[in-house]
Amino acid sequence: MPPRYAQFPAFSRLLHWTMAAMILTMLCLGVAMVVSLGDYHVLVAIHRPLGIAVLILAVVRLVNRLINPPPPFPATMSQLEGRMATASELAMYGLMLVLPLIGWGMLSAARYPIVLYGSVHLPFVLPHSACSMRDCGRCTRSSRTASSRCSWLTSARFCFTR
Numbered sequence: 001m002p003p004r005y006a007q008f009p010a011f012s013r014l015l016h017w018t019m020a021a022m023i024l025t026m027l028c029l030g031v032a033m034v035v036s037l038g039d040y041h042v043l044v045a046i047h048r049p050l051g052i053a054v055l056i057l058a059v060v061r062l063v064n065r066l067i068n069p070p071p072p073f074p075a076t077m078s079q080l081e082g083r084m085a086t087a088s089e090l091a092m093y094g095l096m097l098v099l100p101l102i103g104w105g106m107l108s109a110a111r112y113p114i115v116l117y118g119s120v121h122l123p124f125v126l127p128h129s130a131c132s133m134r135d136c137g138r139c140t141r142s143s144r145t146a147s148s149r150c151s152w153l154t155s156a157r158f159c160f161t162r
């Protein structure tokens with residue numbers, strides 16, 4: 001059984017705040033992409049690799065979470081608060097994995113080249129579909145709302161349980 005620390009280990013905190021900054025940047029980039037037509041291609045060129053970096057870090061974070069379990073909840077927290085905090089954490093992990101996969105899937109289905117940097121391209125992960133770009137856009141919007149709510153809950157829990 002891995003040891004339980006009195007507070008989050010330094011690496012977990014580093015991952016947490018780095019990813020928080022990255023995901024907030026991704027949300028702002030995503031919104032800027034759909035509202036400003038002028039800089040669209042520049043913004044997408046930053047959005048794609050940053051999103052894939054979020055996906056990689058989410059996997060690192062999941063492995064780190066299994067190796068370094070978080071500290072126990074404070075005794076002052078009720079059972080309901082504990083359940084809500086656990087549920088928000090689970091939702092957060094799910095969204096950190098699903099959001100970048102939706103973006104990747106959206107470009108794959110539209111058969112747009114998924115350029116990471118220079119000649120480095122990602123493979124298509126979904127079959128070609130004419131309406132997937134629209135469907136995934138809708139899906140991203142709802143996940144974005146859910147993700148910002150969960151990030152507030154998780155961050156609040158993180159701050160108050162140190």
Ligand code: HEM
Nearest residue numbers: 026027030031034048051052054099100103104137140144
């Ligand atoms: C944490 C990861 C990600 C977040 C939080 C995120 C967030 C967003 C948001 C908020 C939008 C705007 C959606 C709208 O309101 O219509 C968006 C659009 C978009 N995202 Fe992402 N995204 C992520 C990852 C990715 C990845 C990995 C890719 C591609 C490899 C990608 C490709 C796109 C594209 C192409 C659009 C523009 C769609 C359009 O023109 O309507 N995203 N993203």
